[in-house]
Amino acid sequence: MAKANNKKEMTGKTTTKKTIRKRGAKAQKAPVKRGISNDLIPIEEETWLLQPIAVTMMRHDYSLIQVRILVSIVESLQSILHGILNNKRGFQLDLFQTDELDEDGRMPIKLPFKELGVDPNHYPQLRNSLKMLASIPVEIPYKTAEGRKYTKATNLCDVYIPEDRSYNKYAILKLDHTVAERLVSLDFGYHRLGKQIVFACKNRYTQRIYMFIESWVEKGRTVIKTIDFRKMLRLENNYKKFSDFCRRVLDPAMQELKELSEKGFCDCYFEYDKKYDHGQRGGEPDELIFVIYRTKDKMNVQLQEMTQTQRRQFQQYLVQYFDFTPVNAQQMADRITAETYQEAVQKLMSLRDRFASSFVKDKAAYTFKSLDDLLKSKEIPNTVVEEVQ
Template sequence: MATKKTSSSATKETTTRTTRKRGAKAQKKPVKRSLSTDLIPIEEETWLLQPIAVTMMRHDYSLIQVRILVSVVESLQTILHGILNNKRSQELSLFRTDELDEDGRLPVKLPFKELGVDPNHYPQLRNSLKMLASIPIEIPYKTAEGRKYTKATNLCDVYIPDDHSYNKYAILKLDRGVAERLVSLDFGYHRLGKQIVFACKNRYTQRIYMFIESWLDKGRAVIKTLEFRKMLRLENNYKKFSDFCRRVLEPAKAELKELADKGFCDCYFEYDKKYDNGQRGGEPDELVFRIYKPANQLDSQLEQVTDMQRKQFAQMLIRYFSFIPANAEKIASRITADTYNEAMQKLVELRQRFQTTYVKDKAAYTYKTLDSLIKDHEVPNTKVEEMK
């Protein structure tokens, strides 16, 4: 009569058989084989416009789920640029009727092949997609008066066709309130490299890249350690700060530096710990990120984008700030890839201020504000013409 095997012995035997059958290949972790390792040179990068509200959104997404989030942001680019160019507004309607489903929600179609997952691992991808419907997220809000809130919700509902057609895809349906937050510019916005996010092999690297990218034009970012933990949903993990450094900060730092050195990322970082009460160890009160651009970064594509951005910038000055064309072109000609995001954010802030505060000469006030902002980035002795 056959002897019944215990669970542990059966598992051991199964493992042994698998090892004999596959040899060295059995030592590899499946997750590594499921991710695309294709890297895109920085000059061929797909640059997205990402709201700070999305960057600072708190969630516990996996590597693939962060990719999905970035793909959702990519699908919203037309809407985001419409808002940026003042062709859409909260007062009128952020979304056109044909962009919403009959239930009032915003659908986003995501083909599986665009998420960088090997077809053999589509079952795991489906599971990652389904989990988006239940994983909680916290999205920051800021009112016109400057008061801040946090909304706890989930990103979307997920619909995956049951048929086994060649074109695999999922449809994510975002509640209107969530969709409005994903395109909100009330905290500002920044540039984001889609392929850079996809190239990361560590989910914390993805999140930290987004964070430092939003501060790239400043070259430095300071954040309270607790807020940084909350952003990564690590308030209760790696309680010992040395573990937090070893498992989160150091791997991200090394990975981004390697990508940057090889020409696949536009920034990397170093970090310092800041203590308010003279401590020498333990959990710091703040983290200070020093953000660098790689020496081998190619800027040809960015300069082409900047030419287009300068024209858009000048058009906004004429349309909304009463500039004459000559003065609009004069200030716009001084905008660079490094200053564009900050200058556009300043225009958003000024428009909000002018709605509640009377300013006699909006054009002169705006010119003086932008001139001061741009001078901070310009080299000494740069000649600047005064606005007439």
């Protein structure tokens, strides 16, 4: 119980209430009411990050504040991630620049305490949370060039905290080269992530489930095996009774994200259903079905309008330069999202250069295959990871 209270203290001020227990009586927990602050960042001013699916599906048992630290690390890697998307970086090119690594080949990240949304009175607990990052195990999914999937068991980073009590308090996180590579790997795809939304969550499971549904928001729905979902949250051995799992994990996250969405602080929320494959009427389902809803706000309306404009432009490119019929061009363009538009256009430009220098009998078929392979890799984030024995 003390551990849980520490986590709650670190995210803001709390009030204590004196309670009297009757001797011999069974203690009853008071209902927890988590109010949503009106000082949160409205969705129109959200800081959107590009997050690899490999990070979203990483298995760990981080606390609320440690998930914030993870998101802050992803934020510090944005220039590298965008460089990879724009083909300016990659494993064939220089993935990391010399000045981004230390002499030992590790990547240092400076993390000011004030950027983590923790009251200065709780910096001692923050230091402990940072130190624990060096020992908490994580499992990061990765995929070989041949398409074989594995998990890499490791820890996220080493942590260096200056001993001096200077005004500018910070920590230095050092990522091993291989871990840094996984945190910027796009081999499973990527999605956008709202930094302030993660910081606004009062429940660590809400943070994780928000990341998960954000990776599927374009589809509006996803199905995942219950055991894989438990593994992602490191809850294989907790809340064995599924009604407890719903009461302690799924239902609070569903309610919190819906409340944040209704108040304009989150771009999506979800509902879930249980799927049984063998005619069961209760107990642990074989799969969980997540239905994901977009929040109706100005920003999402603008994003949808922008995506429709991009799709029309993309359709025109296909008809004008790649011999698509209008119907086939529209079918392909309808698969384009705001996240994939730029990369798909770059693919068209490279194909156009290739066609100009070499003869291709059926440009439409060749282009369709290239785009289909590209979009399939982005459309279905991989939620099933093969275990390494």
